[in-house]
Amino acid sequence: MTFFQLPNQAKKDKSIPKNAFYEYATSKQKQLFVDVVDKIRWQYKLASDTINLEGDEVQEIQIFEISLKQRKNIETVLPIIEKAIPYHIIFIISFNDEVMLYTSQKHAHPVNENNAVVDWVFKTDWFNSTSSKYNIVLKESLDKVFSDFCFQISNNSVADSKRDLKELIEKEQKKQDLTNQINRLEAQIKRTKQFNKKQPLNSELNKLKKELIYITEHNT
Structure with a gap:
């Protein structure tokens, strides 16, 4: 080929x-x-x-x-x-x-x-x-x-490509770390039965998801 x-x-x-x-x-x-x-x-x-x-x-x-x-x-x-x-x-x-x-x-x-x-x-x-x-x-x-x-x-975006590879790797590592945290938290929420204990976990989950979206869409 x-x-x-x-x-x-x-x-x-x-x-x-x-x-x-x-x-x-x-x-x-x-x-x-x-x-x-x-x-x-x-x-x-x-x-x-x-x-x-x-x-x-x-x-x-x-x-x-x-x-x-x-x-x-x-x-x-x-x-x-x-x-x-x-x-x-x-x-x-x-x-x-x-x-x-x-x-x-x-x-x-x-x-x-x-x-x-x-x-x-x-x-x-x-x-x-x-x-x-x-x-x-x-x-x-x-x-x-x-x-x-x-x-x-x-x-990654065209704007990202003006940066160097080290910055890209740092960004990808942040995204991977957040994804891992989200996956662990989602698994914990599934295991949690009490509603009052789920609330703070869901709040933390939403916070992490917003952070992941922001990092994915912005050059930070």
């Missing part, structure tokens, strides 16, 4: 064997590679020697396509590949006519520079491969290329 239209000089189009990542996986995770993943292809390498753009935090962006045998458990497999490769990776996950895009902000492991530590994951829902609204825009620097892509697949 040629999902992104990128310069020929950045094209790799090489098959990567699944067992290349087995040393980073448990026995259960290895079995997931066998059961879920069909093929892994290294599609593009975006770097100074291929697209004439450099970066400060982002030195290279690798683009991998992973075709699946079945559409499940992929988020257990991807962190293994992320850990094994210290560069930023954009994954094109395909199953039949559906696609999911996935990437993460990460940094080098403090002890083993050949490994990586994932800071935050950005991903889309599954969508039809013929109706994509996402692009990799080659401009300014590799940092900007990667940041722009993360903003796209996180469904």
